[in-house]
Amino acid sequence: MNSFDESSIDHCLLIDLPKLSTLASNITIVNNGKEIPFAVHRVYYLYDVPGGESRGGHAHKELNQVLVAVCGSFDVILDDGTRKKTITLNKPSSGLLITPGIWRNLINFSSGSVCLVLVSHHYDPDDYIRDYMDFVYKKKP
Numbered sequence: 001m002n003s004f005d006e007s008s009i010d011h012c013l014l015i016d017l018p019k020l021s022t023l024a025s026n027i028t029i030v031n032n033g034k035e036i037p038f039a040v041h042r043v044y045y046l047y048d049v050p051g052g053e054s055r056g057g058h059a060h061k062e063l064n065q066v067l068v069a070v071c072g073s074f075d076v077i078l079d080d081g082t083r084k085k086t087i088t089l090n091k092p093s094s095g096l097l098i099t100p101g102i103w104r105n106l107i108n109f110s111s112g113s114v115c116l117v118l119v120s121h122h123y124d125p126d127d128y129i130r131d132y133m134d135f136v137y138k139k140k141p
């Protein structure tokens with residue numbers, strides 16, 4: 001996996017998660033080490049995000065994450081200190097890998113949307129960079 005220094009937005013990829021269709025519904029299965037390129041140590045989900053609100057606004061030093069819009073949709077703005085790109089997540093069978101060293105903002109949450117996050121590490125407030133200028137400074141070669 002890419003480190004804080006070397007990671008760029010090009011390393012943040014959409015992962016196709018297997019979708020099995022039955023007569024009545026769909027089911028998506030996620031396996032450690034198969035669809036997800038790291039061992040998952042934590043899972044959390046964001047929901048009830050009020051209209052117009054954003055989440056994120058930080059980067060991680062070591063954390064890898066995969067975000068899935070298991071319900072509804074939202075946009076993820078990725079920023080590696082040099083370039084930015086926006087990815088729309090709107091399918092429960094599509095996950096967005098975000099590597100360390102990427103500033104992320106989550107915006108445009110649709111009503112009732114749920115963002116499931118699969119994470120490589122347990123929660124550690126010291127892994128966060130919450131000051132954008134500090135982030136850009138640390139990304140400089």
Ligand code: T46
Pocket residue numbers: 042044046055056057065104106117123
């Ligand atoms: C990310 C985006 C997509 C915990 O106590 N444990 C946890 O595992 C998490 C994720 C959060 N918290 C506490 C810390 C704060 O008091 O929950 C509160 C809200 O956390 P935060 O402001 O970091 O929430 P978001 O939605 O801005 O960011 C979260 C993740 O923290 C972050 O890693 O990439 O979702």
